[in-house]
Amino acid sequence: MDASSLSPEPTTKSARKTRAFWLCFVAINASVFLSALDLAAVGTTLPTIAKALNDTRGTISGCVGTAYLLSSTAVIPLSGNLADVFGRKIIVLGSIAFFALGSALAGASQNMPMMIAARTIQGIGGGGILTLSEILVADLVPLAERGLYQGIVAITWAIAAYCGPSIGGALTLKGTKVWRWLFYLNLPISGIAFSLVFLYLSVNRPAGSTSEKMRRVDWTGNAIAVAGTTLAIIGLSWAGVRYRWDSAQVLAPLIVGIALLVVFAIYEAKVPIGLPTVPGDIVGNRTSLSALLSTSMHGIITMAMLYYLPVFFQACFGASTLRSAVDFLPGTLTVTPFGFGGGVAITVLKKYRAVNWVGWVFAIVGFGLFSTVRADSSVGKWVGYQIICSAGIGILFGAPMFPLLAPLPTNRAASALALFSFVRTFAQTWGLAIASTILQNRLTHKLPASFTALFPPKTEIAYAAIPVIRTLDEPLRTEVQKAFGDSMAAIWQTMIGFAGLGLLFSLLMEEVPMNTSVDENYALQEKEKDPRDNDAKAELSVEMA
Numbered sequence: 126m127d128a129s130s131l132s133p134e135p136t137t138k139s140a141r142k143t144r145a146f147w148l149c150f151v152a153i154n155a156s157v158f159l160s161a162l163d164l165a166a167v168g169t170t171l172p173t174i175a176k177a178l179n180d181t182r183g184t185i186s187g188c189v190g191t192a193y194l195l196s197s198t199a200v201i202p203l204s205g206n207l208a209d210v211f212g213r214k215i216i217v218l219g220s221i222a223f224f225a226l227g228s229a230l231a232g233a234s235q236n237m238p239m240m241i242a243a244r245t246i247q248g249i250g251g252g253g254i255l256t257l258s259e260i261l262v263a264d265l266v267p268l269a270e271r272g273l274y275q276g277i278v279a280i281t282w283a284i285a286a287y288c289g290p291s292i293g294g295a296l297t298l299k300g301t302k303v304w305r306w307l308f309y310l311n312l313p314i315s316g317i318a319f320s321l322v323f324l325y326l327s328v329n330r331p332a333g334s335t336s337e338k339m340r341r342v343d344w345t346g347n348a349i350a351v352a353g354t355t356l357a358i359i360g361l362s363w364a365g366v367r368y369r370w371d372s373a374q375v376l377a378p379l380i381v382g383i384a385l386l387v388v389f390a391i392y393e394a395k396v397p398i399g400l401p402t403v404p405g406d407i408v409g410n411r412t413s414l415s416a417l418l419s420t421s422m423h424g425i426i427t428m429a430m431l432y433y434l435p436v437f438f439q440a441c442f443g444a445s446t447l448r449s450a451v452d453f454l455p456g457t458l459t460v461t462p463f464g465f466g467g468g469v470a471i472t473v474l475k476k477y478r479a480v481n482w483v484g485w486v487f488a489i490v491g492f493g494l495f496s497t498v499r500a501d502s503s504v505g506k507w508v509g510y511q512i513i514c515s516a517g518i519g520i521l522f523g524a525p526m527f528p529l530l531a532p533l534p535t536n537r538a539a540s541a542l543a544l545f546s547f548v549r550t551f552a553q554t555w556g557l558a559i560a561s562t563i564l565q566n567r568l569t570h571k572l573p574a575s576f577t578a579l580f581p582p583k584t585e586i587a588y589a590a591i592p593v594i595r596t597l598d599e600p601l602r603t604e605v606q607k608a609f610g611d612s613m614a615a616i617w618q619t620m621i622g623f624a625g626l627g628l629l630f631s632l633l634m635e636e637v638p639m640n641t642s643v644d645e646n647y648a649l650q651e652k653e654k655d656p657r658d659n660d661a662k663a664e665l666s667v668e669m670a
Contacts, residue, residue: 146265148325150274153258154281155318156217159224159311160254161282163247164193166289166307170296170446173304176592178237189237191362191557192244197252198550199354203347204253205543208260210338212330217257217322224250225315232308243308256546259526263538264328268530269639272472275523279464282522295447349389354551357382361558370562407533407541415633416529417548419481422627423521424552426488426620429560430456430518433616434511436564439591440609441500455508456515463487463519477527478636484524485628487517492624496617499610500603517624531637560616561587567612573604 167174171189208216227247234240258278266274292310296303331338360379368374390408408414434456438449467484471477491514498507529545530538564587569577572586576597580589594605 145325145327148321149261149265149327150277152318152321152324152326153261154278155314155321156221156254157258157278157281158285159221159314159318160251161285162289162292162314163224163228163308163311164251164289166293167193167244170293170304170307173446174240175237175589177304178234178240189240189244191358191554192241193248193251194550194554194557195355195358195362196245196248197255198248198358198547198554199351200249200252201256201547201550202350202543204256205260205539205546206343206347208257208543209539210331210341213257213261213264213328214322214326214330216253217261217326218319220250220253220257221315221319221322222250223247224254225312225319226250228308228311228315232305234305252546252550255550256543259542259546260539261326261328263530263535263542267640268527268535269475270472271527272468272470272523274468275526276465276468279468279519279522280461282464284461293446293450343393346389346392349385349392350547353382353385353389355382357386358551358554361554364558364562407529407537407544410532412528412532412634412637413530413541415630416525416527417545418630418633419485419521419627420525420529420545420549421552422623422630423518423525424549425556425559425623426492426627427518428553428556429616429620430514432557433560433564433613436587436591437609437613440587440594441606441613443595443606452507453511456511459512459515460519460522463516464522467520467522467524471524471527475639476636477524477531477639478631478634480520481524481528481631481634482628484517484520485624485631487513487520488624489517489621489628491515491517492617492620496614496621499614500606521627525631527639528634528637531639532635535640559619563616563619564612567615568608571608571611573601573608576601576605 167189174189204216204220224247227243227245227250230243230246231240234243262271262274262278293304293307296307333341356378360375360377360382364370364375364379370376408417435446435449435453438444438452439446442448442452444452467480470480474480491510491512494510495507495514498510526542526545529541533541568586568590572590576590577586579593580586590605594602594609597605
C-alpha cells in the first residue's frame with residue numbers, strides 16, 4: 126500500500142491556534158527537554174563515571190555515548206514507520222517509557238557493561254522522542270508557519286543543553302556516587318512528560334485493526350536498517366580507540382554495516398507491500414537531498430563540539446566538570462537565540478536558502494578561528510570564537526528541515542522527518558568517531574613520553590588523562606596542556622572541512638514555495654461543537670440587530 130493512498134486530500138487549512146494546540150505543544154516540548162537534558166549532561170560527566178566504574182584505561186567510557194547514539198539511530202526509521210501506521214501518541218508514550226527504564230538502570234549501574242546496556246535502552250527512547258517531536262510539530266503546524274514553533278522547540282533544546290552540563294558538573298563535585306542522580310533525575314521528568322502526553326496529546330490516528338496495521342509496517346526494511354546501523358556504528362566506535370582503522374575488527378562491521386544500508390536504500394525503492402519507511406520521492410529531488418546531505422555535515426560538527434569542547438576546557442585550562450560547563454555557556458546560550466532567529470527569519474522571508482548559507486558561513490569562520498585557540502589563549506578569544514561557531518550551529522539545527530519538506534506533499538512529512546533524524550543522528554556518530562580518532566592519534570605523538578608512561582597501553586588517553594593533569598608538577602603540566610591544545614586544534618581544523626562540505630551541499634537546494642496546510646490524517650483532535658450553539662449565536666445576532 127502506497128503512503129499516498131491514506132487520503133485522497135490529506136491537507137487542511139491552518140487555523141488560529143487553540144487551547145488544545147498549546148497543550149499538545151507543551152507536551153511535545155516536555156518530551157524534547159527530557160531527551161536533550163540527558164544527552165547534554167553525560168558528555169561532561171564521562172571522566173567521573175569512568176573513574177567511579179573502574180574504567181581505568183578509558184577505553185570503555187567512550188562507548189557510553191556511542192551506545193546511546195547507536196540505539197537511538199537504529200530505531201529512528203522504525204519509530205517514524207510505526208507512527209505512520211499506529212498513530213503518534215502510543216509511540217511517544219512507549220519512547221518515554223523506554224527512556225525512563227534506561228535512566229533507572231543507568232543510575233543503578235555497577236560496572237561499565239551495565240552502564241552501556243542501560244544507555245542503549247535510553248537511546249531507544251531518546252531516538253523515538255526526538256523523531257516524534259519533529260513529526261508532531263509537522264502535524265500541527267504548516268511548513269510556512271513552522272519557523273516560530275520550531276524555534277520554540279530549539280529554545281527548549283538549548284535550555285536543556287545549558288542545564289545538562291551544569292547539573293552534571295555540580296553532581297560530580299559532590300562525591301563518587303552522587304553522579305547517579307544525573308540519571309535518577311530523569312525519572313520525575315519522565316513522569317511529567319508521560320502525563321502531559323497522555324492527557325493532552327490528542328491527535329488523529331489511522332483507522333484499522335491491529336492485524337491490518339501490523340501488515341502495513343515495513344518490517345523487512347526496518348530490520349535491514351537496524352542491522353546495518355548497528356554494525357556500522359560498532360565499527361565506528363572501535364575505530365582508532367580499541368583497534369586500528371585498518372584492522373579486521375573495525376573494517377568488517379563497518380563495511381558490512383554500510384553495505385546493508387545500501388541494500389536498505391535499494392529495497393526501499395521497491396517495497397512490495399506495506400508502508401515504505403523511506404518513499405523514493407524524498408531522496409528523488411535535488412532540494413530534499415541537499416537538505417539531508419547538509420544535515421549530515423551538521424551532525425558531524427555538532428557532536429564534535431558538544432563532546433570535545435568540555436574536554437578541551439578540562440584538559441587545557443584545568444577546569445572541573447562544573448567549570449567546563451560554565452566555560453561552555455557562551456556556546457550553549459548562543460545556540461538558542463540563533464536557532465530561534467533562523468526559524469523566524471525563514472517564516473518571515475518565506476525563503477530558506479539564504480538562512481542556510483548564513484549558518485554555514487558562521488560555522489566555517491567559527492571553527493577556523495577556534496582552531497587557533499591554545500591553552501594560553503585569552504578569555505576573549507575562546508569566548509568570542511565559541512559564540513561565532515555556535516551561531517552557525519544554532520541556525521542549522523532547524524534550517525535544513527524547510528528545504529527537506531518544501532518539495533514534498535504533506536503526507537510525506539513523517540517519513541521525511543524520520544529519515545532526516547536518522548541521517549543527522551548517524552552523522553553524529555561519525556562526528557564522535559572522527560573527533561575521538563583525531564584526538565587519540567595526535568595525543569599519542571604529542572604528549573611527553575614521561576606522561577604517557579603513566580598509563581597502560583591502548584588507553585583512551587583523552588579521558589583517562591584529564592583527572593591526572595591537575596596533579597602534575599611544572600613544567601610537565603604545561604607541556605601536557607600544550608599537547609592537548611595542539612591536538613584539539615586538529616579536530617577544529619577537520620570540522621572546517623565538513624562545514625565547507627555542508628555549504629557546498631546547501632548550494633544545490635532550490636527555493637520552493639512552502640506548504641500552508643497540514644496532513645489531516647494526523648491533525649489535532651478538536652471537540653465538536655454542538656450545532657445548537659451556532660443556532661443560539663445566530664438568534665442572538667438577529668435580536669441584537
